[in-house]
Amino acid sequence: MASADKLINTDVPEKDVFAFHFLQSLSNLRKQNPFDTPDQKNYRVRKIKKAAYVSMARAAGGSSRLWSRALLRRAAKDDNKIVRFSRRKRKVTWKISSKRRRSNQRAPVVEEAAERLRNLVPGGGGMETSKLMEETAHYIKCLSMQVKVMQCLVDGLHYNKN
Amino acid sequence: MDLTQGFGARSGVVGPVTGLESLNFSDEFRHLVATMPPENTGGSFTALLEMPVTQAMELLHFTDSSSSQARTVTGDIAPTTLHPFGALTFPSNSLLLDRAARFSVIATEQNGNISGETANSLQSNSGANLDRVKAEPAETDSMVENQNQNYSSGKRKEREKKVKSSTKKTKSSVESDKLPYVHVRARRGQATDNHSLAERARREKINARMKLLQELVPGCDKIQGTALVLDEIINHVQSLQRQVEMLSMRLAAVNPRVDFNLDSILASENGSLMDGSFNGESYHQLQQWPFDGYHQPEWGREEDHHQANFSMGSATLHPNQVKMEL
Numbered sequence: 171m172a173s174a175d176k177l178i179n180t181d182v183p184e185k186d187v188f189a190f191h192f193l194q195s196l197s198n199l200r201k202q203n204p205f206d207t208p209d210q211k212n213y214r215v216r217k218i219k220k221a222a223y224v225s226m227a228r229a230a231g232g233s234s235r236l237w238s239r240a241l242l243r244r245a246a247k248d249d250n251k252i253v254r255f256s257r258r259k260r261k262v263t264w265k266i267s268s269k270r271r272r273s274n275q276r277a278p279v280v281e282e283a284a285e286r287l288r289n290l291v292p293g294g295g296g297m298e299t300s301k302l303m304e305e306t307a308h309y310i311k312c313l314s315m316q317v318k319v320m321q322c323l324v325d326g327l328h329y330n331k332n
Numbered sequence: 333m334d335l336t337q338g339f340g341a342r343s344g345v346v347g348p349v350t351g352l353e354s355l356n357f358s359d360e361f362r363h364l365v366a367t368m369p370p371e372n373t374g375g376s377f378t379a380l381l382e383m384p385v386t387q388a389m390e391l392l393h394f395t396d397s398s399s400s401q402a403r404t405v406t407g408d409i410a411p412t413t414l415h416p417f418g419a420l421t422f423p424s425n426s427l428l429l430d431r432a433a434r435f436s437v438i439a440t441e442q443n444g445n446i447s448g449e450t451a452n453s454l455q456s457n458s459g460a461n462l463d464r465v466k467a468e469p470a471e472t473d474s475m476v477e478n479q480n481q482n483y484s485s486g487k488r489k490e491r492e493k494k495v496k497s498s499t500k501k502t503k504s505s506v507e508s509d510k511l512p513y514v515h516v517r518a519r520r521g522q523a524t525d526n527h528s529l530a531e532r533a534r535r536e537k538i539n540a541r542m543k544l545l546q547e548l549v550p551g552c553d554k555i556q557g558t559a560l561v562l563d564e565i566i567n568h569v570q571s572l573q574r575q576v577e578m579l580s581m582r583l584a585a586v587n588p589r590v591d592f593n594l595d596s597i598l599a600s601e602n603g604s605l606m607d608g609s610f611n612g613e614s615y616h617q618l619q620q621w622p623f624d625g626y627h628q629p630e631w632g633r634e635e636d637h638h639q640a641n642f643s644m645g646s647a648t649l650h651p652n653q654v655k656m657e658l
Contacts, residue, residue: 178544196583211584219580280538283562290569300534303541306569310548313572320579327586 240293
């Protein structure tokens with residue numbers, strides 16, 4: 171996929187990278203819960219969903235993207251057995267609050283949309299608006315890739331079942 | 333007069349030089365004090381205190397880049413008040429200029445300048461553009477080079493302001509993120525002070541990225557107006573996340589019937605699905621990206637074929653079909 175902008179790098183690996191990571195995580199899940207939990211289906215759904223996100227974050231570039239790092243860190247906080255996330259010293263990125271005195275000129279339309287985006291995109295809380303938009307672009311690409319992989323998987327399984 | 337009294341009250345010592353050394357004075361003052369004749373302490377101290385204070389205040393409040401004005405100010409003041417000092421004027425001037433420069437740099441919010449740099453630039457009359465405390469019309473007339481440190485990415489922005497800005501503005505505005513410097517030209521009829529330039533550069537950055545996002549999200553290029561585009565982008569992200577959730581629910585429903593045990597699959601069907609075309613591509617791609625380190629590349633390749641192939645011995649049609657879908 172040729173990105174028209176060479177300056178902002180939003181390249182994303184191919185589908186099979188995502189497929190590989192996702193299947194790996196699923197097989198790990200499988201190993202950990204050999205007897206499928208007869209209790210709530212929600213538990214398994216949540217696990218699979220989390221596995222999907224984590225594998226997506228890994229496939230999309232591990233620690234080299236802000237959102238993937240934040241996602242992995244969030245996942246590692248909850249459950250330390252499944253996710254292996256090594257803590258690395260990362261550069262501190264901070265929002266410039268010293269420019270606040272011109273805040274009325276910051277296009278309030280953009281800023282409120284940026285607020286909503288920050289809630290959606292993992293790790294968005296510490297980013298400036300322009301950086302946030304870069305991360306959103308990459309995030310959207312990775313999400314759509316992950317959705318395609320999962321769709322293929324579900325379809326394939328469904329076909330196989332019948 | 334008042335100053336001496338206040339000074340005396342503060343220090344508790346009037347007259348002898350040595351008593352003053354016990355106070356916490358800066359090195360420059362101590363140097364100046366030491367070289368002063370002792371009988372001139374009272375009067376000369378006021379002069380000493382007045383001159384540097386006013387000079388420092390001037391320099392602090394002085395936003396004009398050209399230090400020629402500063403120089404003239406000091407030039408005016410220096411000979412008159414520091415007359416008794418004679419040879420001491422220059423060292424004190426440069427030292428105080430230095431300190432004032434450093435203070436003024438610290439006082440500015442956008443502190444990208446190194447103090448030595450500023451001092452050098454002040455002294456070399458190239459002008460360091462401090463942040464605006466007092467807007468002076470003389471500001472816009474001078475040619476300034478400003479280095480602001482970009483906070484998050486560490487880039488350095490260098491902007492050029494044009495002399496006689498209203499007449500010489502160019503129509504084109506150019507921004508390049510490739511170089512470490514961002515050159516922003518003033519458009520015709522737009523303000524060229526520092527903040528507007530920064531704002532404009534930032535807005536252009538944001539607009540560039542928004543265009544990128546617009547291309548990504550389907551159906552966004554037809555929409556006019558940034559607000560709706562942003563809403564569309566947010567909706568798209570939300571819908572993608574919901575799709576992930578839906579698919580994971582479906583997978584969870586399907587999951588118990590399926591054995592995801594890839595080790596046994598790969599052990600048993602090791603060489604049966606080696607095709608030329610698809611394998612070649614995926615293998616190359618798999619080779620390229622950095623591995624986590626706990627699986628071999630071959631497994632990755634074969635997993636793609638095994639996506640739909642979990643029950644052993646299914647037809648060979650499956651891998652082909654999955655290949656085509658992928």
